[in-house]
Amino acid sequence: MHDFSEPHTPTEAPATGLDPSAQPGAVERGAATRQALLDTAERLFAEHGYGATSLRRITAAADANLAxxxxxxxSKQDLFVALFRRRVEPVNRQRVERLERLIAASAPQAPPLEDVLDVLVRPMLALRDEPGGEHFVRLVGRLFAEPGDHLTALREEFDEVRSKFLPVLAAQLPHLDREQLALRMQFTIGSLANVLAQAHRSNGPTCFPPFTTTPERVADELVAYAAAGLRAPVRRTPPDAPAAPNDTEPLQ
Amino acid sequence: MHDFSEPHTPTEAPATGLDPSAQPGAVERGAATRQALLDTAERLFAEHGYGATSLRRITAAADANLAxxxxxxxSKQDLFVALFRRRVEPVNRQRVERLERLIAASAPQAPPLEDVLDVLVRPMLALRDEPGGEHFVRLVGRLFAEPGDHLTALREEFDEVRSKFLPVLAAQLPHLDREQLALRMQFTIGSLANVLAQAHRSNGPTCFPPFTTTPERVADELVAYAAAGLRAPVRRTPPDAPAAPNDTEPLQ
DNA sequence: GTCTATACGCGGATAGAC
DNA sequence: GTCTATCCGCGTATAGAC
Structure with missing residues (x-):
């Protein structure tokens, strides 16, 4: 129902010191406010979710005015996009650069599957060790599950990553057709997203027993899991669908 | 900031015909209203997300009053919980019943890994073929990514499933310790959740090339992928962390 | 250029009439 | 059981102070 067609670009640049009416130090104060809003919003969005976090709470916690x-x-939406891009762009740049180094190092063969997955997965998991990053990774985990209307712009950030990694992975997985590879990469991304979304629960409450795992350890396990999954032989027949015809009754 | 401690239980039972002030047919009308609200909310929540769907839109589309x-x-929250339980309880009952049949059939050995995963995954994916189920699976996919405050009650619905499946899986995966198994099952659940969340995009727009896949085909692929991933040998050393020390600059 | 104050319409929730 | 009226907090917009 919203209209994001003209997203409003107010801070086109801190056009430093051109306007004689500007107060001394106004630019620095503006930058500090901007920073505080980004950091505070990142934390609150991660803790309570986007919809449950009001701008009034964010601005109060950041000692800033509502406006x-x-x-x-x-807008609130654009604030989210800004804090998201701030973290994701360096990660995706790392991914692409490291992939290109891998390709160069193993040329003319394609680089080993495990190495490619490692480069895809580790930079994102490593965000947990940056200040504030532990909040951010939860937001990433949630992104792909969100309904598609308003965050498509953000998902497009990952398009370059996908387009560069897919052919390299395909070269190591000749037993998969295009559709199978796409499906299995969707599984892999889901594994990563779920780990990111649950990353804050170091003493995981409901879903799984508590465990204390470093991002490095998680990356190791995820790479091993995904590589084996991607290499799995194509399955032919479902082994078991006993499905007594009426073991589901109609809805209440 | 919300308080869901006392969730309000109004319709303790359609206490049929006890109240002399009730209109004739009031109970049937009440049940029909309830049903329409569940179906409409399920569709709208899946299409636009929970936060972006107002009660005014739901009640208007269901020809009911706001109150x-x-x-x-x-509350809106309790409406969500109700429509969620309605679908998930039969699925989880199927899972447990089929698992027990598998155990009995292969006793005294533990049932094959693929069969156990199939029974875990297929009933949920099969919801896509029920009327309205195609909307619902998107909600399931999003559930595990939601922030933990208000939906813990729903996640507990899966506790019985987890407690019954984990030991059976562990019996087939003796090379994993408790922590590794928990982590790899988190990967597996993430794979399933991601597929469910994207299930509506039969012509997948941003993230992956378009493909038309039946739920049965997806279940086959997911079982093959997860079985191989769970069986993967434990990895020892990260193969590649070239990480030029300064390939990340500070945040803007 | 940056920030404050204030206003509008819509959201979920609730009390009480019918 | 159902509906109307009402409350308060929300995202958004804008006018004007510094």
Whole structure:
């Protein structure tokens, strides 16, 4: 129902010192406010979710005025996009650069599957060790599960990553056709997303027993799991669908 | 910031015909309203997300009054829980029953890994073929990514499933310790959740090339992938962390 | 250029009439 | 059981102070 066609670009640049009416130090204060809003929103969005976090709470916690969000970013949505890009762009740049180094190192053969997966997975998991990153990874985990209307722009950030990694993976997985590879990569991304979304529960409460695992250890396990899954032989017949015809009754 | 400690249980039972002030046919109308609210909310939540779907839109589309939601369910949150339980309880009952049949059939050995995974995965994917189920599976996919505050009650629905499946899986995976098994099952659940969340995009737009896959085909692929991943040998050393020390600059 | 104050319409929730 | 009226907090927009 919203209209994001003209997303409002207010801070086209801190056009430093051109305007004689500007207060001394105004630019620095503006940058500090912007920063505080990004950091605070990142933490609160991760803890309570996007919808449950109001701009009033964010601005109060960041010692800023309610309207500061709209001045610096244009809308709540745009604030989210900004804090998201801030973290994701370096990660995706690392992924692509490291992949290209891998390709160069193993040329003319394609690089080993495990190495490619490692480069895909580790930079994102490593965010957990950056200040504030532990909040951010939960947001990433949730992104792919969100309904598609308003966050498509963010998902497009991953398009370059996908387009560069897919052919390299395909070269090591000749037993899969295009559709099978796409499906299995969807499994792999889901594994990563789920781990990211649950990363904050170091003493995991409901779903799985508590365990204390470093991001490095998680990356190791995920790479081993995904590589084996991607290499799995194509399955032919479902082994078991006993399905007594009426073991589901109609809805209440 | 919400308080869901006392969730309001209004419709303790359609206490049929006890109240002399009730209109004739009131009970049937009430049940029909309840049903319409569940079906409509399920569709709208799946299409636009929970937060972006207002009670006013739901009640308008279901030809009901705004206050009907609070009368029948107590709150928007409780409406979500109700429509969720309606679908998930039969699925989880199927899973447990089929697992017990598998155990009995292969006793005294543990049942084959692929069969156990098939029984875990297929009933949920099969919901796509039920009327309205194609909407519901998207909600399931999102559940595990949601922040933990208000939906813990729903996640507990899966506790019985987990406690019954984990030991059977462990019996087939003696090379994994408890922590490794928990982590790899988290990967597996993530794979399933991601597929469910994207299930509606039969012509997948941003993330993966379009493909038309039946739920049965997806279940086959997921079982093959997860079985291989779970069986993967434990990895020892990360193969590649070239990580030029400064390939990440500080945040903007 | 940055921030404050204030206003509008819509969201979920609730009380009480019918 | 159902509905109307109402409450308060939300995202958003804008006018004007510094």
């Amino acid at each position: 500061a969000v709209h001045y610096h970013f244009g | 009907a939601v609070h009368y029948h369910f107590g």
